[in-house]
Amino acid sequence: MHTGLTVGEFSRVTHLSIKTLRHYHEVGLLAPAAVDPGTGYRHYSLDQVPTAQVIVRLRNLDMPVADVKAVLAAEDVGTRNELIAAHLARLEDRLAQAQSAVESLRDLLARPAHAAAVEYRTVREQAAIGIRAVVDRQDVVSWWQGALGELHGFTRARGLRTTGPLGGLFASGLVQDERGDALVFVPVEGEVRPVGRIDAVVVPGAELAVAVHRGPLQTIDLTYGDLGTYAARHEIGVDGPLREFYLRGPLDGVDDDDWVTEVGWPIFRADG
Structure with missing residues (x-):
């Protein structure tokens, strides 16, 4: 035997x-x-x-x-297969993230040597509705998406007249300390009664250096890098929240490669 x-x-x-x-x-x-x-x-x-x-x-x-x-x-085939399927789904997510990172690196290596065009802009104080929160950096994208959708739905449901594009203000602490104040807003005409997370806000005016970012948020750091480099070289950067204007984005039903975001860096202007 x-x-x-x-x-x-x-x-x-x-x-x-x-x-x-x-x-x-x-x-x-x-x-x-x-x-x-x-x-x-x-x-x-x-x-x-x-x-x-x-x-x-x-x-x-x-x-x-x-x-x-x-x-x-696992006591049965169904339970066993569920466990394996869950792990395969996690692997597919990791693969998608890796592929995205590879594509981003290739885009960076193929990027033209010249930086994004920078323009100066004076932004006036604006009445708006907005959603404000203190957000962890790892959660900011999902929070941002939810806030955008909520503001868009509220604006349409109330028939509000917008006076400018959707925008966002982000404190430097979000990057430096991985946690900070964030505000997503849409300028509107007239008074609005606060409902839930949505409140009436006043978006402060600012002097900005502005560059246009085309494509997904995963690569927006390149545009911020161009603006920050420009401000440092010209010694015009000042403290203040970074600002974004969403000219075309997830609410427009287009691929993220077709998104258009204006990025604003706070500056001091001596040219009047």
Whole structure:
């Protein structure tokens, strides 16, 4: 009667090194079928070969050990498949992020040496409706999207007349401290009663150096870099929130490659 495979034999059958098999035993992924109490020698059964093969494939997909354990312990096929599908979805998200990062790097390397065109602009104080919050940097994009949609829906539902494009004000702390004040607004005509997160606001005036960013927000740092470099070289930058105007964006039903955003950097102007 066959008593099982030694660790060396099981290693050859599964193409897993003895070191790896020892590790899988220690972390509770694949325990030997039997361990000799006298010698400590480990023996595996032939029935464990398919389990080892499943573990190899799941680990090759970077599935965490805890998740692999959950898959192996699943009592039914449906539960097992749900766990695997969830991990595959996470991998696809990571792949999409990696592809986006690769494309962004290629765009940067192919970018013309000249910076974005910069113009000076005096922005007057404006009455508006807005949503204001203190936001963590990692949450600012999702917060921004939600605020834009809420303001757009409110403006349409109330039949308000807008007097300018949707815009945003972002404190320097969002970048420097990874948390700071943010305001998304839309200039409107007339008085508006506050509802929920939406409040009447006054957007302060400012002197700005402005450049146009075309494309998704993932690459807007390049335009900010152009403006910041320009302001530093000309020694005209001042403290104050960074400003954006969304001339074409997610509410217009276009691809993010077709978005158009004006970026404003606060400056001191001595030309009157």
